Amino acid sequence: MIAIQAYLQQKASHVEKRLADMVDMPRVPDTLREAMTYSLLAGGKRLRPVLVLATAEALGSDEETALPFACAVEMIHTYSLIHDDLPAMDDDDYRRGRLTNHKVYGEAMAILAGDALLTKAFGVIAEGVLQADLPPETGLELIHEGSIRAGAEGMVGGQVKDILAENKQVDLTHLQEIHRAKTGDLITYSVRMGAQVAGATSSQIAAVTAFAEGIGLAFQIQDDILDIVGEQEKLGKTTGSDEEKNKSTYPALLGLETSRQWVTELITEAKASITSEPSINGNYLLAIADYLVSRDR
């Protein structure tokens, strides 16, 4: 039995320490640095960076090599949250029980802090490759893939699809397409980046990609479930906010019980794609998959 909570906390704290170093930049206006730091160090599960680290280690790399890539993914995730919370978008005042970035620093600074984090992320990846002496072609491929998965064809496109689907009847295929882009692509990127940093073979990469796609979808369905049944104080946001915003959810389309069954199936399949590849030392990845289903926040 793996102590996954302790593992997650330890990895998250390493990521947070490195993130704090990375944004402690000279030559940056104080207000901008503070706004970037406020959201970057606002806690949270750190799921994406932990996935980078866990995948890299499962494939024989070490934390030190993988850490910059973990931080880059968290910067991209954080920028997307800052921009999503803006009045023009989801108009959220609170996230994880704290005021959102624009409520503290104003809209202009929130937009720019997001822009700066996104811009920084790509430099962090490039630097990570150069400093760890990884094959530079791998670095360019990682950046190219990140640009697609985080951009118009991936995460940003997913946010647009989500906005366009508000107040509309959305079927299951469409809902999956939205989430594949909006949240799935960055989770998949995290895992694939960890694998490539470790110099994984193409069959190893295929295995962890299938794993990531499975847990990414399961994570989203679980989020929708928690939004309905979760207790407000545990989530730190208003329960039922999807319903309030008239957003389509898996429980609304499939019912709560079928949604839960699907999560279980997805996690089982995701774990199987790891265990079917004996060269992957995947104990922590398997534990993370289980953790995602058992979590109550």
Place this chain on the structure above:
Amino acid sequence: MIAIQAYLQQKASHVEKRLADMVDMPRVPDTLREAMTYSLLAGGKRLRPVLVLATAEALGSDEETALPFACAVEMIHTYSLIHDDLPAMDDDDYRRGRLTNHKVYGEAMAILAGDALLTKAFGVIAEGVLQADLPPETGLELIHEGSIRAGAEGMVGGQVKDILAENKQVDLTHLQEIHRAKTGDLITYSVRMGAQVAGATSSQIAAVTAFAEGIGLAFQIQDDILDIVGEQEKLGKTTGSDEEKNKSTYPALLGLETSRQWVTELITEAKASITSEPSINGNYLLAIADYLVSRDR
């Protein structure tokens, strides 16, 4: 005598053609693609991409190799304009005589179109290096430098400094610091990228960097001069808008005549740093420098 207008128009049209191809992406929601295209293909001088191409060619590279890098810089520039025009920032309704992005597509889509263009730019650089068979380390260094010059330490930081300086008395050093970051860094990056794509030596890179820093500052001073003396219809924006927004300008600090003299000196010095390096075939760069001072828009 070089026909610089024809040269600029030809290069701009090549850049625009390639940009149109690059944003013609499948798997992107139509509205997002349209919003990205609207601002990316809105015309303009295309100064930054032309500088990439002209520098690369001056150092022995060819347009085809340099074109992706030129397009990447224009994507970064365009995203910054879209975000700067937002109500929370400069709140501009028009740019180059057309409605700004958010006036056509709404604020949410404008924010996301900017995010998508910035994200795309880094992928375009990575792909440009991989496809042209340039040294991959060079590609990683270009991405790292771009991340700094376009980010919190460069362009985004400059925008923050500019916002913080509104309605305040700003001295000449401070004003230069704002512009060095806000507009200078991306112009310098354009020229340095062109040079590195051409495999320039370090003394060639030093020469074009000095050139870029000179014309970048001259360009900004000239902009301030034109804001005062330009005719409204030529600029396509309200003349005197800096004054209206209570922004510090070079003419306000130095007077119009001294500002004009300084532009002339900067351009002379910038040209000298090119001509002092005989290995640079810099006729077009010199002509671009002259053009920047003579322009009336």
